[in-house]
Amino acid sequence: MQALQVSRYLGLWHEEFERNAWQYHVAMMEGHNVPEDHKRKYCEELLADQKLGQNRFVLNHGFYVGLNAEHPRKYFALQVALYNLLANFHARRIKAATAWLERRGLLDPAPRRLLRPHSPEWFASLREWDPKQAAMTAAATTVAGTFNVCSICADDPARDYALVRPPAAGPGTIRLCDDCFGIQSIDNSLEPF
Known part of the structure; x- marks a missing residue:
């Protein structure tokens, strides 16, 4: 150190x-x-x-x-x-x-590509940035027996959100129940998609 x-x-x-x-x-x-x-x-x-x-x-x-x-x-x-x-x-x-x-017109503007939470591409993106969170979310969906649950606590129902300010890496999207949305939206601006 x-x-x-x-x-x-x-x-x-x-x-x-x-x-x-x-x-x-x-x-x-x-x-x-x-x-x-x-x-x-x-x-x-x-x-x-x-x-x-x-x-x-x-x-x-x-x-x-x-x-x-x-x-x-x-x-x-x-x-x-x-x-x-x-x-x-x-x-x-x-x-x-x-x-x-x-x-300068040298590059066409590209629309932001949002990854659907809990899709294979979403997990791959999260695994590169935060393998611990990816493993925890994968375990939560496995225990719940469905991907249509909250990314954090595995509660149902859950909705898909995008971070208004995309992170440096990772998917930039998350599936949240109402309780976890309330907690996450304190630190992160989120919008449904």
Whole structure:
């Protein structure tokens, strides 16, 4: 633990963020003193890399969530927090690059793709981001004998909701009973779909 703090490993992201702040918000990208072709190349390459597969921050986050669930350690918890932060920063870069290209007509706006809760694609997406939650939800639906139950407590009836502010990774949707909706909506803006 001390080695992580002394080496500044947990804070290196801060230096990168300050050095390249223009990459994290489209308004800053617009005003940044870099040639237009450089910005275009950066945005196109970033989105091309994203299409190749899940980013390493999401994969590492999922790995440490699973590891910390099996073998709780302060080190693993710090890594979960670090990769959560890095995945969120990466999502901001993707959002800024996408918006910059869309504003110039270089990329067609894509509608948000919502995954139906408890579908195979939904579980795969959740498993990458939070394998512990995916396992708990899978167990809940198995015990209930149906997928048409709350993702958290397995109560029925339950409705499908989308997070208004999509997370850095994971499905961004959830199936909730009225009680769990009341609890979840305190911290997360949700809309039915």
